[in-house]
Amino acid sequence: MPNKDEVAGKAEQFKGKVKQAVGDVTDNPDLYDEGVADEAGGEVREGVGTVKRKVGEAVKDLGDAIKR
8 A cells, every 4th residue: 555655756757747738838948847857856855655555565464473
């Protein structure tokens, strides 16, 4: 199940894509560039969230294995 960082990262990526589209339509390169930055930041945040989740799962699995 995705954690809050993964969900927030996906939302930030979506926001970035919307800004890029609006920047294209309105011929606003600053808005487009801001969207690119938001999308990249969202990808990083999602990646951090994925790593956190996987580490947490590994620790839980290790704890379960030790309890046996």
